[in-house]
Amino acid sequence: MDPKTAARKIKSMEVRGALEIALTAAEALRDYATAYKGKNFLRDFQKQADILKKARPTAVSLPNAVDYITYLSHEFPQEHMPKLIDAFIQKQKDALMRIAQIGSKRIKSGDTLLTHCNSTAVLEIIAEAAKTKKINVICTETRPRNQGYLTAAFMARKRIPVTLIIDSAVRYAMEEFDVDKVFVGADTVAANGAVANKIGTSQIALIAKESNVPVLVACETLKFSPQTYEGEMIPIEERDTAEIRPKMRGVKMWNPAFDFTPPEYIDAIITEDGIISPYMAYEILKDKFAWDMVK
Ligand code: RI2
Numbered sequence: 001m002d003p004k005t006a007a008r009k010i011k012s013m014e015v016r017g018a019l020e021i022a023l024t025a026a027e028a029l030r031d032y033a034t035a036y037k038g039k040n041f042l043r044d045f046q047k048q049a050d051i052l053k054k055a056r057p058t059a060v061s062l063p064n065a066v067d068y069i070t071y072l073s074h075e076f077p078q079e080h081m082p083k084l085i086d087a088f089i090q091k092q093k094d095a096l097m098r099i100a101q102i103g104s105k106r107i108k109s110g111d112t113l114l115t116h117c118n119s120t121a122v123l124e125i126i127a128e129a130a131k132t133k134k135i136n137v138i139c140t141e142t143r144p145r146n147q148g149y150l151t152a153a154f155m156a157r158k159r160i161p162v163t164l165i166i167d168s169a170v171r172y173a174m175e176e177f178d179v180d181k182v183f184v185g186a187d188t189v190a191a192n193g194a195v196a197n198k199i200g201t202s203q204i205a206l207i208a209k210e211s212n213v214p215v216l217v218a219c220e221t222l223k224f225s226p227q228t229y230e231g232e233m234i235p236i237e238e239r240d241t242a243e244i245r246p247k248m249r250g251v252k253m254w255n256p257a258f259d260f261t262p263p264e265y266i267d268a269i270i271t272e273d274g275i276i277s278p279y280m281a282y283e284i285l286k287d288k289f290a291w292d293m294v295k
Contacts, residue, residue, distance in 0.1 A: 003028040003048035010055035022065035023053040033081035051146040057235040059187035060225040070256035096273035100124035103270040105257035109133040111180040118147035119185020121218035137162040190228040193263030193278030205265035214267040226289040
């Protein structure tokens with residue numbers, strides 16, 4: 001896929017999910033590097049990278065992937081890029097599988113888990129655990145885009161008992177279903193351990209805290225934000241209000257796609273490097289993003 005098409009699909013959410021948008025951008029840059037026949041590869045490659053980076057603003061996995069690949073383009077000749085990008089993509093896929101292994105150990109047979117939206121990392125953890133354990137899953141609809149339907153359908157396909165609820169039923173469901181753990185994904189983890197994830201995540205974390213239910217975030221270290229280490233704020237994407245409902249005369253609408261959950265509401269972050277406290281985010285950034293800091 002060419003970078004412009006990839007950017008369009010990411011923007012419209014035809015391609016969605018924090019990891020998937022990063023991998024789609026990487027594949028588009030790989031295809032561009034493979035086909036490129038012009039005279040100024042670095043300049044033209046950077047232009048494509050910039051188009052991709054702007055496609056969605058909140059999930060840092062997208063600029064992290066693109067920045068890493070453009071960093072490689074300055075270090076290695078064009079002909080090496082497709083292989084290097086493939087290696088990067090494979091590394092992220094391996095990270096996802098490792099998260100599934102690590103996170104599944106946090107689930108006990110008989111557990112009822114609540115999840116919000118549709119996180120690949122969470123889905124893989126639950127699918128892995130369900131191979132040997134009995135699990136019940138409660139999933140929210142996740143208005144306005146209803147990604148929860150994808151989660152529910154995934155569980156049903158895997159024959160994992162699943163109950164779909166409306167977003168506003170979380171507090172009641174927490175008690176009614178005796179939820180043991182909340183699992184959510186992440187779009188961005190800030191240097192202070194705050195997690196940006198699908199709108200509504202912070203409300204669920206608040207309810208979980210009230211009920212003494214642990215909140216576990218599952219994400220690749222690709223979703224840690226070096227920009228926040230350097231003092232930048234995470235931009236929250238505001239989407240078209242037509243996603244909520246058609247216009248109403250005299251009524252304003254507001255449609256933020258993500259919110260922040262502060263670190264004190266998160267029990268642990270499950271990464272490919274192990275389970276960490278959200279307060280360890282700073283260490284991960286120092287360790288993983290040295291290439292970003294030096295560029
Ligand atoms: P994985 C999604 O965003 C959700 O916020 C989800 O929790 C997050 O990306 C992580 O997804 P959207 O693209 O990378 O639906 O775990 O707005 O798949």
